[in-house]
Amino acid sequence: MCGEEAEQFHSRRALLRGAATAAVAVGAAVALPSVASAATEGSGHHGRGRVPVDKISIQLYSLRTALQADLPGTLSALADIGYRKVELAGTYGRTAEEFRALLDKNHIKATSTHVGIDGDLDKTIADAKVLGNIRANVPWANFDTIDGWKQFAGRLDTAARKFRQAGIPLGYHNHAHEFAPIGGVRPYDVLTRNTNPRYVHLEIDLFWAVEGGMDPVSLYRQHCPRVVQYHVKDRTADGKMVDPGKGVIDFPRIFSHTRPHLAEYIVEHDNPTDPLSTAQTGFTYLRNVRF
DSSP states (O other): OOHHHHHHHHHHHHHHHHHHHHHIIIIITTTOHHHHHHTTSTTSOOSSOOOOGGGEEEBGGGGHHHHHHOHHHHHHHHHHHTOOEEEESOOTTOOHHHHHHHHHHTTOEEEEEEOOSSSOHHHHHHHHHHHTOSEEEEOOOOOSSHHHHHHHHHHHHHHHHHHHHTTOOEEEEOOSGGGSOBTTBOHHHHHHHTSOTTTEEEEEEHHHHHHTTOOHHHHHHHHTTSEEEEEEOEEOTTSOEEOTTSSSOOHHHHHHHHGGGOOEEEEOOSSOSSHHHHHHHHHHHHHHOOO
């Protein structure tokens, strides 16, 4: 559901919400308790939409200090919070087999992972299979020239075809610099135009997209349906990174316009003061947000 179809979907939802709101206004609040309660949540975007618990994940980079200090205990704590999915960024000195065993013990699936593509791809793919990954993402790239970005896009596309042959789609995770033009051309546009949508999906980091001056809804619509994952982290008005729900990013608006194709909503904070507190806050926010 992309473009005009997505807009029609959202318009129908808005129309129904408007009708429900009108009903409440004429005394039907008792008959529509969920609508009445939704009107007190979010930032003006009310509805019954919610993030399914089986689509909530967390990027383990957010918990790297805790994982380095106590890997088994931290994974157990994530399971206690309610997480059943995680996205990896390394295995903290364990082999893929050892890390998978710890995940299995806690009934957690590593559905996604951040990987590099300039090393031994066969080894990277083999480890991803052991870990149970069903998708992977390149977390970072940066080049001073558009030609550099074009060359990288070619390498990414080639690697993605190899990953796809192994049954693990490969994507790209943005920061803010991909949206800063080089000679009038945005690297993100170069990256997306020079990779095949059939092979390279997109993981949109909502904080960094906003930091780069982008509207995540417009970005989603431009590239739907290849956008399959969000990194959900919040931003204060002055640009500080905070836990989901603690800043000004309008997640209900973003989610309500873009939810049909999303496979995962991944909690993240690059440098949290208390990693497990961030994990709890993010999980609670995604379980309770309505749109």
